[in-house]
Amino acid sequence: MTIHICPAEFLAFAHKMADASGEVVRSYFRQSFAVEEKKDLSPVTIADRKAEQAMHVLLAQERPDDGVIGEEFGVEREDAELLWVIDPIDGTRAFVSGKPMFGTLISLLQDGVPILGVIDQPILRERWIGAIGHETTFNGKVARTRPCSKLAHAIVNLGPQAFPFGNAVSLDAYRRVAKAALTTTVAGDCYTYGLFSSGHIDLCIEHDLKIYDFAALVPIVEGAGGCVTDWKGQKLTRQSTGNVLAAGDIRLLEETVALIEGAL
């Protein structure tokens, strides 16, 4: 497995996909449409499907040899060296309630490793993009996480997955972190990781994320100077359980991994 610096053409193509998806999503935002429940009880709409389709069309036209994992339409050419992982509306719950706190997630895996990620908020027109060998940018300007030496000074975002049906292990971990933090917010949208990468939030903890939820976050967070791992401090891969810990300052990561160890 060789990890190269992510070529600029991949970044340009990722921007193009985000543009195409955003155009579709904007046309449905705060309009009337049916909300269906998926098997996992999460909602889905025509906007998710049409936006993902728009990205599939671009891929078929311009990068037919690459593989793709989409949240709605499944997997194509999974064994390709380059695999795009796309989720047109991460945060469909926010989308269906008219709240511009969802995001389009696009990532590119090379031999299973995320080398590029986009978080795009098409209503507010805010876009973070990160890639190996590049600094993360927010609307074209460099984005950096901020230093924070300990949880007692940290603004921490807790994922909402533990609420109201969460399991005891995750609730215990969340509670330990919440108790140690300066203050907490509760959100499960990728937009939060954008703000984190711009240095407004110090730590994010979530569990049970899927590959299309977290793959894009890795290059964005790392390219902004932060670190993102599972709850044991291990690098995220396609095989990860989806328990995610992102820290803007590595000292916070170490403190948190130690703190929640007893809960796991």
Place this chain on the structure above:
Amino acid sequence: MTIHICPAEFLAFAHKMADASGEVVRSYFRQSFAVEEKKDLSPVTIADRKAEQAMHVLLAQERPDDGVIGEEFGVEREDAELLWVIDPIDGTRAFVSGKPMFGTLISLLQDGVPILGVIDQPILRERWIGAIGHETTFNGKVARTRPCSKLAHAIVNLGPQAFPFGNAVSLDAYRRVAKAALTTTVAGDCYTYGLFSSGHIDLCIEHDLKIYDFAALVPIVEGAGGCVTDWKGQKLTRQSTGNVLAAGDIRLLEETVALIEGAL
């Protein structure tokens, strides 16, 4: 106690206060500032204080006989017939993390009854205003809740207060509602009630709100065709416990009150 149609001059003055507060809040958004913890463990910043001050100055200049309850500076002339209840940043947690999902809340009580309410999001420049005898507006256009005959079809917002330290009673109530709903979001910001009043969310349930959290919501929700009560279906007053239930369609209110009755 006589409730008059809210005079247009009060609406004009409320707009003026929201403008003044918004100007201050915008100047601090996503900037660097200290976050302090209040006694109730919620965060507060210089932006909260300066924005509230700007509104106090306007009140002193233009309406010196009216009373005021502010979240940060307490109570003045509480016995006045007209009492303004203001919270410059409802959702300080969102504000400090750079998320434009907080709001400025302004309400006017006449003899203890909310007759006017404003929810203003100064970053997105979105404003809902409602008052007795007036239709609720969103950025100047009429806002209406939408019909929804039962929870099984409803998009429901759950307050985050039960998470992660909530008590058993509220958790049980939230769980019952979440289980019956089509889909749920979790948020504690007033912006959610704005979206609700514009017909994007069908039901909101929250507990332990303070008077400055819910007073503004009442005229906005009612002027948009919705209903807002405590968890037993009783009208909200200054004496309410702060358990709030808002339904865009009265059938949802009835179903929810019956559903959570056993939890209380």
